[in-house]
Amino acid sequence: MESIKTDILIIGSGIAGLSLALRLKDLGEITILTKKRAFETATSLAQGGIACVTEEDDSFESHIQDTLVVGDGLCKKETVELVVKSAPERIKDLIKWGVKFDKDPENPEKFHLTLEGGHSRRRILHVGDYTGRAIENTLIERVLEIENIKILENYFVVRLITENFLRPSKVIGAFVLDLTHIKPIIFLAKVVALCTGGAGKVYLYTSNPDTSTGDGIALAYQIGCRIANMEFVQFHPTCLYHPKAKNFLISEALRGEGAVLLNAEGKRFMHKYDPIRKELAPRDVVTRAIDMELKKTGAECVYLDISHLPSDYIRKRFPYIYETCLKYGIDITSQPIPVVPAAHYLCGGVYTNLWGQTDIPNLFAIGECACTGLHGGNRLASNSLLEALCFSYQASIKIREMWEELKKIPFKEPSVKELSIKEIKKKKYSFLTIGI
Numbered sequence: 001m002e003s004i005k006t007d008i009l010i011i012g013s014g015i016a017g018l019s020l021a022l023r024l025k026d027l028g029e030i031t032i033l034t035k036k037r038a039f040e041t042a043t044s045l046a047q048g049g050i051a052c053v054t055e056e057d058d059s060f061e062s063h064i065q066d067t068l069v070v071g072d073g074l075c076k077k078e079t080v081e082l083v084v085k086s087a088p089e090r091i092k093d094l095i096k097w098g099v100k101f102d103k104d105p106e107n108p109e110k111f112h113l114t115l116e117g118g119h120s121r122r123r124i125l126h127v128g129d130y131t132g133r134a135i136e137n138t139l140i141e142r143v144l145e146i147e148n149i150k151i152l153e154n155y156f157v158v159r160l161i162t163e164n165f166l167r168p169s170k171v172i173g174a175f176v177l178d179l180t181h182i183k184p185i186i187f188l189a190k191v192v193a194l195c196t197g198g199a200g201k202v203y204l205y206t207s208n209p210d211t212s213t214g215d216g217i218a219l220a221y222q223i224g225c226r227i228a229n230m231e232f233v234q235f236h237p238t239c240l241y242h243p244k245a246k247n248f249l250i251s252e253a254l255r256g257e258g259a260v261l262l263n264a265e266g267k268r269f270m271h272k273y274d275p276i277r278k279e280l281a282p283r284d285v286v287t288r289a290i291d292m293e294l295k296k297t298g299a300e301c302v303y304l305d306i307s308h309l310p311s312d313y314i315r316k317r318f319p320y321i322y323e324t325c326l327k328y329g330i331d332i333t334s335q336p337i338p339v340v341p342a343a344h345y346l347c348g349g350v351y352t353n354l355w356g357q358t359d360i361p362n363l364f365a366i367g368e369c370a371c372t373g374l375h376g377g378n379r380l381a382s383n384s385l386l387e388a389l390c391f392s393y394q395a396s397i398k399i400r401e402m403w404e405e406l407k408k409i410p411f412k413e414p415s416v417k418e419l420s421i422k423e424i425k426k427k428k429y430s431f432l433t434i435g436i
Helices: 015-023 060-070 077-097 131-144 215-222 283-297 311-317 319-327 384-406 421-427
Strands: 002-005 008-011 030-034 107-111 149-153 155-162 171-178 183-188 191-194 233-240 260-262 302-305 337-346 349-351 363-365 415-418 432-435
Touching: 008 015, 008 171, 008 215, 015 030, 015 131, 015 191, 015 384, 030 155, 060 077, 077 131, 077 384, 131 149, 131 384, 155 183, 155 215, 171 191, 191 215, 191 384, 215 349, 215 363, 233 283, 260 283, 283 302, 283 337, 311 319, 363 384
Parallel strands: 002 183, 008 030, 008 191, 030 149, 191 363
Antiparallel strands: 155 171, 171 183, 233 337, 260 302, 302 337, 415 432
């Protein structure tokens, strides 16, 4: 069986994996594996933006408090403080790599900030209404410029390889299926990072891409890592309701700019569920309110209406949403948008410390597949891209600390025993057992 050696193996090509690779580019050979095309990630679908304190009338304390409140008292405060306070530096990283956030048209020296549910201030930096796509494309461009970083598309990781198969002591690589040539390959590495995203595709209605099937969490669980908070799945209140639309998200930023929710009778209803915050209540509150309205009326959807704002403003501020809805016969400048809640974000995942380390040495988990304690029972809007950036930085620092020792350790070739179909059924093994 073919065996490939790489210093650092990153599984996943979203913001977590790409930013980690860029941070470690000088350490050695880096391989990024992705089971589809590199840009087919949840990052690419993120519309809203990244939360960060940038203005004098805002504060870290306010952002921290908003995160804790939305997390329903279940966040780890030290994680929240770390992420919020490091946000300005992580935004500088993105700008250095080439991301161009929108500027305030009235003051080009400042960012244009938007408001989203659960936030007490405007603090969301964005690129139109396609922030994630802009970030993903920029990071891929930077990675492709670096000779010692390789992105391998259509590679599916079947199992992580550990030094001891029965009692894992440390991770040493991964068993991978090349989906293009339908052949197994062993990748050996000094460090493995899981950056595989969430598990939204276990639900019929989700805003997630087809790649969000919980692979990284399953891989970590197989070798004994702790998994935490898997019951906390966030539903986004507003996903486009249309028979031909494949789970298209309608950004929370619309509500931040003044869009209102209407029931089947054309009446606003959020004041009945959250009299003060109304449409800008946290996602779990708005989702439950919509669900209750649907049950009361028997309707199949509710409506999000932003048509009272100037048409030119809507088209300029939300070009992606405007163009997509128009393809389905909905002109958001003059018509309300039919919406329903959909599974959006997994708040739990592989348990990690503040450096992104899992229970198994040399194995890191970053981004939506990880449970860092930032989100608690519910995620504050636009904290997800920020978390991935923050923990790719944290992990890079820890990996650098370990690197002098790690690079002295030779690669270890695992033994591979191929089993017949009869043995597989009898022993309930996967089609290969890997050990050392």
